[in-house]
Amino acid sequence: MAAGGENLPGLAAELRRFAERASEPAMLPDDGLATLKRATSLFREAAVRETATESVFQDLLQILKKVSHEIEVTCQDASTLGHLDSRLQLLSECFRCLRNACVQSANSQNIMRSLGLIDASIHIIQLLQKLENDLESRLIAFRCSLQFLGNIATGNPESQNSIWKLASPSLFLNCLNHQDEKIIDYCSMVLFTCLNPERIKQLQEQNNLNIALCVLRASRRCPELEWMTLIVTNHLLKCPELVKALY
Numbered sequence: 001m002a003a004g005g006e007n008l009p010g011l012a013a014e015l016r017r018f019a020e021r022a023s024e025p026a027m028l029p030d031d032g033l034a035t036l037k038r039a040t041s042l043f044r045e046a047a048v049r050e051t052a053t054e055s056v057f058q059d060l061l062q063i064l065k066k067v068s069h070e071i072e073v074t075c076q077d078a079s080t081l082g083h084l085d086s087r088l089q090l091l092s093e094c095f096r097c098l099r100n101a102c103v104q105s106a107n108s109q110n111i112m113r114s115l116g117l118i119d120a121s122i123h124i125i126q127l128l129q130k131l132e133n134d135l136e137s138r139l140i141a142f143r144c145s146l147q148f149l150g151n152i153a154t155g156n157p158e159s160q161n162s163i164w165k166l167a168s169p170s171l172f173l174n175c176l177n178h179q180d181e182k183i184i185d186y187c188s189m190v191l192f193t194c195l196n197p198e199r200i201k202q203l204q205e206q207n208n209l210n211i212a213l214c215v216l217r218a219s220r221r222c223p224e225l226e227w228m229t230l231i232v233t234n235h236l237l238k239c240p241e242l243v244k245a246l247y
Contacts, residue, residue, distance in 0.1 A: 008048050011039055012056050019059035022066035030086050032063070036093035043100035052101060054111050061115055064094050068124045075131060088137035091124070095144035102151035109156045118152060118159065121145055122166045129174055139180055146175065146186035153193040160194045167194075168202075169211050176214040181225070184218055188227035191215070195231065200239050212236055212246055 018032040039060075042048050067090045074084045098117065101108045112118070128142045149167075153160045167190070175187035191211070203212045215236065219228045236242055 006038060006042055008042060008051060008056070011035070011042060012053070012059075015039060015056060015059045015063075019062040022062045027070055027083060027087075028063070028066055028090065030090075033086075033090055033093055036063075036090065036097055040093060040097040040100055043097060043103075046104065049101055049103065049105040049108055052105075052108055052111075054115070057098075057101070057108070057112050057115055057117065060094055060098060061117055061120060064091070064117075064120055064124065067091050067094065068120075068127055071127065071131075084133070085135055085137050088135060088141045092137065092141040092144045095121070095141065095148045099144065099148040099151050102148065102154070104155075106156060109152050109159055112152055113156075113159050113162055118149070118162045119166060121148060122163075122171060125171060125175075139183070142180070143182050143186055146183065146190055150186060150189040150193055153190060160196075163190065164194045164199060169208050172211050173214055176211070176218050181222055184222060185225045185227060188215070188218070188225060188231060192227050192231050192235075195235050200235055200242060203236075204239075204242050204245050209245060212242060216246065 014035045018028070018035055021028055021032075043052070067087055071084065071087045071091070074087060098112065102112070125142065125145050128138060128145065131138055149163055153163055172187060172191055175183055176191075178184055178187070202208050215228060215231050219225070219232050222228060236246075
C-alpha cells in the first residue's frame with residue numbers, strides 16, 4: 001500500500017467516477033486534477049504498476065479523449081478560451097500518470113497499447129502542434145505526451161512498432177524541428193528507443209531521410225542533448241550507406 005494509506009482500488013473508483021463524467025456534454029470539472037495527481041504518485045510504486053487493471057487505463061483513455069475534444073472545441077470558440085489552461089493541465093496529468101504506469105511494466109505497456117492509447121496520444125500530440133498560443137501548459141502537455149511514448153516503447157518491441165508506424169516521418173520531423181529544447185530531447189528519446197537495424201535502413205528511403213537530416217541538424221543546434229548524441233553515434237554513423245545518403 002502506498003504511503004498515506006492510498007490504494008489503487010479506492011483510487012480507481014474515483015477515476016471511474018471522473019471518467020463517467022466524460023460522457024456528459026458539460027466540461028470535465030477541474031477537481032479531477034487532484035485525483036489524477038494522486039494516481040500519478042501511486043503509479044511510482046512497482047507493485048501498483050503490476051497490479052493495475054485494464055479498467056483503470058480505459059478510464060484514463062476516456063478522460064484523455066474527453067479533454068482533447070474539449071481543447072479542440074475551446075480553440076474554436078473564443079468565449080471558452082479561458083478554460084484552455086485548465087484543460088491542458090488535465091491533459092498533462094493524464095500523461096504523467098500513464099508515463100509512470102509504464103515504467104518497467106510490460107503488463108501496463110501491453111494493456112495500454114491494446115486499448116489504443118498510443119494512437120490516441122499521437123492524435124493529441126498532433127493537436128498540440130496545431131495550437132497557436134504561448135501557454136506554458138501547452139508545452140508541458142506536449143513534453144509529457146512524448147515522455148509517455150518513450151516509456152511505453154522502452155523494452156517493448158510491439159509498442160515501438162506501433163509508434164514507428166504512426167509517428168514516422170511527420171511527428172518526428174515536427175518535434176525535432178521544434179523550438180523547445182525539451183520537446184526535441186523527449187522526441188529523440190522516443191526515436192532512439194524505436195530505432196533498430198531494420199529502421200535504420202528505412203531512414204535511407206527518400207520519405208524518411210529527412211528524419212536523419214533533422215537529427216543531424218538538431219545535434220548541432222543542441223549538442224548537449226544525450227539522446228540525440230546517442231542516435232548519431234550508435235545508429236547513424238554506424239551505417240555507411242546512410243552516411244553516404246546524408247552527405
